[in-house]
Amino acid sequence: MPHPSADDSPIVSRARGCLLGQLAGDALGGLVEFETPGQIRRRYPHGVRELQDGGTWGTLAGQPTDDSEMALALARTLVADGRSGIENVARAYARWYESGPFDMGGTCRTALSAATRSLREGRSASERAQASASRASQANGALMRISPLAIFAARSPKEDVMLWARDDASQLRRIDGLFAVRQPAILVVVSDN
Numbered sequence: 001m002p003h004p005s006a007d008d009s010p011i012v013s014r015a016r017g018c019l020l021g022q023l024a025g026d027a028l029g030g031l032v033e034f035e036t037p038g039q040i041r042r043r044y045p046h047g048v049r050e051l052q053d054g055g056t057w058g059t060l061a062g063q064p065t066d067d068s069e070m071a072l073a074l075a076r077t078l079v080a081d082g083r084s085g086i087e088n089v090a091r092a093y094a095r096w097y098e099s100g101p102f103d104m105g106g107t108c109r110t111a112l113s114a115a116t117r118s119l120r121e122g123r124s125a126s127e128r129a130q131a132s133a134s135r136a137s138q139a140n141g142a143l144m145r146i147s148p149l150a151i152f153a154a155r156s157p158k159e160d161v162m163l164w165a166r167d168d169a170s171q172l173r174r175i176d177g178l179f180a181v182r183q184p185a186i187l188v189v190v191s192d193n
Contacts (some may be wrong), residue, residue: 015151019075022147024051026068031055033065057103066103067144069096074168075148084149084164090115090126090171107139111171129171142169 028048032040033056040048051061059065064072073092081088097104097112104112111129118128142165149168153161 011154015154018147018151019071022071023064023068024062026065026144027051027059027062030057030059030063030065033057059102066101066105066108067141069101070108070141071145071148074145075151078148078152084152084167086126086167086171087124089168090124090129091119093129093171094119094125105139105141107134107137108141110134115171126171133170 028051031048031052031054032044035043035056053059053061057065070093073096074089077089077092078084093108093112094115097108097116111133114132115125115129119125145168146165149161149164153164
């Protein structure tokens with residue numbers, strides 16, 4: 001009987017499912033982004049269930065939005081570095097910004113344009129992104145890109161995961177008291193129970 005590879009392990013299977021679910025859900029959501037619940041019900045009375053071309057941005061069926069593109073940038077950085085490092089993640093987000101994505105929320109645009117300028121000046125991308133981040137934003141990008149961090153940290157102490165999630169979120173939006181509201185959601189995402 002052949003020995004199963006690490007790629008066949010249940011944890012790898014769950015990680016794949018998590019990322020594929022995020023990508024598929026994001027692509028489905030991209031079809032109705034910025035529409036009201038009533039508009040969505042009229043267009044999709046049984047729910048958005050098939051990947052197809054269209055949506056606000058005229059994307060191709062299955063094309064990721066800015067949320068999944070940033071999640072993938074985070075995932076690549078975690079794999080390359082083998083750890084959660086705020087500066088390298090900020091640099092990855094700045095490179096994504098420089099690629100000219102078809103969509104980007106205002107909160108990301110503000111912080112990442114500052115991070116990109118900082119890199120050109122030979123300075124810290126994360127410090128400039130954090131300093132430029134909005135205090136007033138109610139953007140949900142940190143939650144939309146949390147899955148790679150949850151997968152990466154599956155066997156780490158929850159306190160470390162909370163710190164890494166806070167670091168990631170703070171790059172694009174100042175946290176202050178609002179982070180306390182998101183902590184339970186992040187703990188659910190990373191829970192292995």
